[in-house]
Amino acid sequence: MKYIIIGTAGHVDHGKTALIKALTGTDTDRLKEEKARGISIDLGFASLPLGPDITAGIVDVPGHERFLKNMLAGTGGIDLVMLVIAADEGVMPQTREHLAMLSLYGVKSGVVAITKIDKVDPDWLALVEEDIAAFLAGTFLAAAPRLRVSAVSGAGLAELKATLLAAASIVATRDSQAPFRLWIDRAFTVKGHGAVVTGSVLSGTAGVGDSLRLYPAGTLVRVRGLEWHGEKSENIRAGQRAAINLGGTGSEDVGRGMALSAADRGHTSTVWDAVADWREEIPAATRVRLHLGTGEFLARVHYFKDQPSRFVRLILEQSLPAGLGDRGIIRRYSPQHLLGGVTLLAPGTNSRRLRPARLQLAAAIATADPLAIIAAVLVDLDQPAQREDIGQAAGYINDAVIDAALVRLADTGTCVRLGEYYLDATVLAALGERLATVLAAYHREQPDRPGLAREILRRKLGLKERPFDALLAHWRASGAIHVSGADVALKEFASRHSDWRQDVVAKAEAALEDSGLTGIDWQALAGKMSLPADKIKAAQEILLRQGTLVRIGEILVYRKTIQNIAGLIQKHFAANPTLTVAQLRDLLATSRKIALPLLEYFDLHKYTIRDGDTRRPGPKLRDLSE
Ligand SMILES: Nc1nc2c(ncn2[C@@H]2O[C@H](COP(=O)(O)OP(=O)(O)OP(=O)(O)O)[C@@H](O)[C@H]2O)c(=O)[nH]1
Ligand SMILES: [Mg+2]
Numbered sequence: 111m112k113y114i115i116i117g118t119a120g121h122v123d124h125g126k127t128a129l130i131k132a133l134t135g136t137d138t139d140r141l142k143e144e145k146a147r148g149i150s151i152d153l154g155f156a157s158l159p160l161g162p163d164i165t166a167g168i169v170d171v172p173g174h175e176r177f178l179k180n181m182l183a184g185t186g187g188i189d190l191v192m193l194v195i196a197a198d199e200g201v202m203p204q205t206r207e208h209l210a211m212l213s214l215y216g217v218k219s220g221v222v223a224i225t226k227i228d229k230v231d232p233d234w235l236a237l238v239e240e241d242i243a244a245f246l247a248g249t250f251l252a253a254a255p256r257l258r259v260s261a262v263s264g265a266g267l268a269e270l271k272a273t274l275l276a277a278a279s280i281v282a283t284r285d286s287q288a289p290f291r292l293w294i295d296r297a298f299t300v301k302g303h304g305a306v307v308t309g310s311v312l313s314g315t316a317g318v319g320d321s322l323r324l325y326p327a328g329t330l331v332r333v334r335g336l337e338w339h340g341e342k343s344e345n346i347r348a349g350q351r352a353a354i355n356l357g358g359t360g361s362e363d364v365g366r367g368m369a370l371s372a373a374d375r376g377h378t379s380t381v382w383d384a385v386a387d388w389r390e391e392i393p394a395a396t397r398v399r400l401h402l403g404t405g406e407f408l409a410r411v412h413y414f415k416d417q418p419s420r421f422v423r424l425i426l427e428q429s430l431p432a433g434l435g436d437r438g439i440i441r442r443y444s445p446q447h448l449l450g451g452v453t454l455l456a457p458g459t460n461s462r463r464l465r466p467a468r469l470q471l472a473a474a475i476a477t478a479d480p481l482a483i484i485a486a487v488l489v490d491l492d493q494p495a496q497r498e499d500i501g502q503a504a505g506y507i508n509d510a511v512i513d514a515a516l517v518r519l520a521d522t523g524t525c526v527r528l529g530e531y532y533l534d535a536t537v538l539a540a541l542g543e544r545l546a547t548v549l550a551a552y553h554r555e556q557p558d559r560p561g562l563a564r565e566i567l568r569r570k571l572g573l574k575e576r577p578f579d580a581l582l583a584h585w586r587a588s589g590a591i592h593v594s595g596a597d598v599a600l601k602e603f604a605s606r607h608s609d610w611r612q613d614v615v616a617k618a619e620a621a622l623e624d625s626g627l628t629g630i631d632w633q634a635l636a637g638k639m640s641l642p643a644d645k646i647k648a649a650q651e652i653l654l655r656q657g658t659l660v661r662i663g664e665i666l667v668y669r670k671t672i673q674n675i676a677g678l679i680q681k682h683f684a685a686n687p688t689l690t691v692a693q694l695r696d697l698l699a700t701s702r703k704i705a706l707p708l709l710e711y712f713d714l715h716k717y718t719i720r721d722g723d724t725r726r727p728g729p730k731l732r733d734l735s736e
């Protein structure tokens with residue numbers, strides 16, 4: 111079974127509701143006030159089985175201009191429009207306005223019903239039809255079927271239904287495998303059941319027991335029960351009108367303009383970058399009404415320093431839960447008239463410039479090609495991204511379609527996969543260049559340091575920890591960098607630096623060969639090593655870090671000297687049970703000033719164990735003798 115949503119449109123009193131009633135038997139004017147005044151105020155809903163395999167849900171909208179907000183809430187998610195024009199009045203202001211809005215919403219197909227033909231004579235009808243043809247020329251309904259009907263006499267109804275069936279069969283089927291999404295158009299409480307919401311399912315499937323998110327709040331809610339046009343159902347899917355009994359929320363917290371969605375899809379933000387299609391251009395910061403989904407969101411429109419007015423940033427007064435490619439209508443806050451339409455790209459930043467990647471995103475959305483869209487999403491993400499991040503940024507695109515696109519992009523080398531991360535090849539190249547620049551600058555400024563601390567490098571590259579680790583592993587494997595401990599260096603620098611380091615160590619070892627049991631005079635050693643003045647400090651650091659020299663209290667001691675002293679202490683313990691500072695001083699023929707810190711060093715490293723004023727052998731010393 112194929113399910114589609116048909117929306118009505120047209121001037122007030124032109125016979126939309128009467129036509130729906132004649133077609134379906136359902137009176138979509140539910141409200142007392144609607145019945146009393148004879149006009150529609152809010153949205154009405156009906157079901158129209160068009161054929162054995164196609165059923166349409168109908169959203170009947172009010173034509174009066176005062177209720178345009180409701181009309182726009184109903185029109186956000188339709189597949190097909192039935193534009194109703196009364197034969198006696200012909201094209202009227204809201205006929206025009208509704209058509210303009212439908213086109214800005216991106217509705218692509220429809221049927222024109224010229225109704226109330228029982229009220230006019232053939233000559234008049236011919237004139238009105240000429241008018242209508244001229245009015246539709248150049249619009250998306252230019253080639254749409256036009257039918258003469260009467261809700262009163264029933265004339266043309268069978269043909270209208272057949273035409274709707276034909277149009278419905280060629281409308282693209284909504285993707286019931288894509289993530290679930292429904293904009294709420296009504297919310298109420300049913301005694302004993304709690305909150306019930308209704309809406310048109312834009313994509314995906316939901317079943318009783320499923321968990322969904324209620325946006326913009328992001329509340330986790332549960333599907334307790336489902337109805338489809340008054341019948342209980344276990345599942346609902348894309349293209350159906352649904353009533354959903356929700357657990358996890360009261361009806362007072364739910365209303366029109368909120369959305370039910372699969373988790374982690376799209377974004378909830380007060381700042382959105384978008385492409386506009388202006389009917390009337392407005393100055394920056396003008397207060398507007400953005401109609402998107404079933405909601406109306408107050409916002410201000412801003413332009414970018416470096417882009418034409420086609421690109422806008424919407425700064426909203428409340429959060430808008432939406433996804434890439436969503437289309438909305440912009441009206442002036444007051445007086446309320448149509449200004450244009452927008453297609454959302456992604457949440458905006460606080461820069462006055464549009465990120466260049468957003469141009470590619472806009473172009474890709476315009477092609478509607480998922481491969482181009484996913485490629486552009488990767489560029490826009492500008493960081494290594496996990497599969498979930500890509501899904502979220504891609505809005506409500508089917509996961510299988512995203513996966514297939516990622517595979518193809520990887521095959522062509524457009525996308526690079528690093529473990530659980532994906533990134534665009536040009537993004538990777540740009541990050542690689544940044545890495546090289548940052549490290550080269552560091553090596554220039556700090557030629558004696560082995561490399562830049564990982565954490566500082568990460569922050570300089572503006573990366574989060576885990577993606578940074580993935581990139582580091584990649585750069586290491588590709589031979590661009592050398593990582594030693596917490597230091598990262600360009601490979602080339604690292605090998606030069608390590609040559610120099612080895613050289614320093616070798617020179618020091620040679621110069622220290624006959625240093626005896628004393629502390630080291632660094633100036634004398636540096637002299638023997640004939641180090642250039644600007645390298646003396648760096649060389650000492652290297653020798654200390656390498657362990658060639660050990661700092662004990664105030665003095666520097668050669669690594670081998672410590673081993674020799676440990677040997678002497680061991681010998682001493684072979685003949686004596688304890689060792690004192692004075693004994694060590696005599697053993698080494700040195701001063702107490704040197705013997706004391708030495709002994710503390712041996713305590714610390716477990717060569718000796720301190721008992722008051724004396725020492726006994728420690729475990730490390732025993733290791734030595736084994
Ligand atoms: N003679 C005649 N009257 C019709 C026909 N269709 C509708 N009407 C009458 O026209 C009036 C308006 O009809 P509705 O169906 O309420 O018009 P609507 O387009 O739904 O109006 P709004 O929802 O308020 O925009 C009603 O009095 C209907 O009885 C028709 O085919 N022939
Ligand atoms: Mg009506």
